Amino acid sequence: MMYLTPSLMCADWCNIGAVVAELEQSGVDGFHVDIMDGVFVDNFALGMQDIMALKQLTQKPLDIHLMLQNPQKYIAQFAEAGADIIYVHPESSHYIIRTLQQIRTFGVKSGIAINPETTVSEIVDYLEYADLVMVMTVTPGFSGGTYLDFTERKVAQLTKHKAELGLTLEIFVDGALSEERVQRLHDFGASGFVLGTSALFGKSESYLEIITRMKANG
Structure with a gap:
């Protein structure tokens, strides 16, 4: 899947209600929200x-997706605001396991976000x-970043570790994902994909056409 x-x-x-409604009708599975503090990354969002x-x-x-310094200070607030999944970066806190x-503890799924510079071996534990x-297949902090091909190896590495360790975690990918890249990464073992301007927004086709085709190919 x-x-x-x-x-x-x-x-x-400026038209977020209509955009969300149209995306829902297209068959998307959820919505990805980037939170940036201007400290951990050089942008606010x-x-x-x-x-x-x-x-x-x-x-x-x-x-x-919390791109914040010391995210542990804000987990309760984001959980109470309605988060279903919260991603944190291992570099953002001295107490990432905690x-x-x-x-x-809030009934929210926990996620690790891996920067391009972070190796899989650093986060296996x-x-x-x-x-x-x-x-992350782009440097985080801004939309429209350059896709970094070497990051694809991390998906294959994580798929291998997942099998060897008997883990049930899901592997997602975020950053400049075209339809072709989504298909290739899915073949490597990724199951979730964050879609931006490379695959979804600003296209001549409708959201429904794009999402339907991608799911059929997956």
Whole structure:
């Protein structure tokens, strides 16, 4: 199965209600929300009020990507705002295992986000505390980043570790994902994909046409 979740950082926020409704009707599986503090990454994006507003617009799961320094300080607030999945970066906290455990105490799925510069070997010991791992194929912080081909190897490596360790975690990918890249990464073992301008937004086809085709190919 292929889990497709649009990155709402790429959406038209002047018309977000209509965009969310159209995406829901197209068959997306959830919505991806990037939270940036201008410290962990050099940009600001979205916030608590945006999550609360989205929770009123959709019943689909919200996966929240925290690009924040010391995210453990804010887990309770994001969980209460309506997060269904929370991703954190291992570099963002000295207590990443405790943070992953904390996420789960709220009944929220815990996720590890891996920067391009982070190797799989650096996070293997954390995998048993995560429900998902998300491989970043671009440098995080801005939409429209350059796709880094070498990151594809991480998906294959994670698939191998998942099998060897007997883990149930899901492998997701985020960053400049065209339809062709989604298909290739799915073959490597990824099951979830964050879609932005490379595959979904700003295209001549409708969301329904794109999502239907991608799921049929998956």
